[in-house]
Amino acid sequence: xxxxxxxxxxxxxxxxxxxxxxxxxxxGHRSVSWxxxxxGQGLQFLFEYFSETQRNKGNFPGRFSGRQFSNSRSExxxxxxxxxxxxxxxxxxxxxxxxxxxxxxGSGTRxxxx
Amino acid sequence: xxxxxxxxxxxxxxxxxxVTLDCTYDTSDPSYGLFWYKQxxxxxxxxxxxxxxxxxxxxxxxxxxxNFQKARKSANLVISASQLGDSAMYFCAMRGNTxxxxxxFGAGTRLFVKA
Numbered sequence: 635x636x637x638x639x640x641x642x643x644x645x646x647x648x649x650x651x652x653x654x655x656x657x658x659x660x661x662g663h664r665s666v667s668w669x670x671x672x673x674g675q676g677l678q679f680l681f682e683y684f685s686e687t688q689r690n691k692g693n694f695p696g697r698f699s700g701r702q703f704s705n706s707r708s709e710x711x712x713x714x715x716x717x718x719x720x721x722x723x724x725x726x727x728x729x730x731x732x733x734x735x736x737x738x739x740g741s742g743t744r745x746x747x748x
Numbered sequence: 749x750x751x752x753x754x755x756x757x758x759x760x761x762x763x764x765x766x767v768t769l770d771c772t773y774d775t776s777d778p779s780y781g782l783f784w785y786k787q788x789x790x791x792x793x794x795x796x797x798x799x800x801x802x803x804x805x806x807x808x809x810x811x812x813x814x815n816f817q818k819a820r821k822s823a824n825l826v827i828s829a830s831q832l833g834d835s836a837m838y839f840c841a842m843r844g845n846t847x848x849x850x851x852x853f854g855a856g857t858r859l860f861v862k863a
Binding site: 679682692724737740 | 853
């Protein structure tokens with residue numbers, strides 16, 4: 635079965651621009667989470683969605699937003715990009731919110747802000 | 749607040765030997781889950797093993813086992829019979845119930861397996 639698909643894989647943007655990243659979870663998975671990974675900060679939690687509802691939000695500024703659609707696909711948007719937003723953005727899906735279900739991660743979108 | 753601590757930035761192990769990767773955590777949730785993930789140099793994160801806070805026995809998955817000591821709030825990963833392909837970053841993670849089911853990750857331990 636298809637894994638978690640993230641598009642695009644690579645992205646180069648200019649400071650001040652905005653960007654939208656997409657994540658298609660494994661079929662049947664209803665929980666989608668987003669993480670920002672950088673060498674200095676490691677894996678930082680951005681959002682968690684379940685059945686189109688944002689269940690949790692990490693400590694990121696309001697420039698970071700997201701949503702989940704009825705087919706469980708999710709998008710995250712970053713407005714007014716800053717150099718520090720350069721990172722690997724990982725999407726992870728899970729069958730349910732809790733329990734012993736580990737995440738299945740996508741390959742990530744590597745965003746470079748210049 | 750929840751916190752995961754991995755104190756070993758890097759570890760070396762000889763091929764075919766066992767290695768233990770340390771993880772301590774802090775949470776006020778009465779119920780939580782502990783996870784380990786592997787991230788090879790290719791970048792994908794791979795789920796390895798899960799331990800529930802109320803599980804009486806330590807979790808095992810093939811060559812991976814989780815040494816869970818609840819009173820000490822530790823959840824160390826033991827890899828037996830290390831292989832060259834085990835060289836990767838390893839992340840300990842925790843999911844609690846406070847404020848939803850978000851999962852937080854430790855800083856990771858880079859494991860190098862020597863031939």
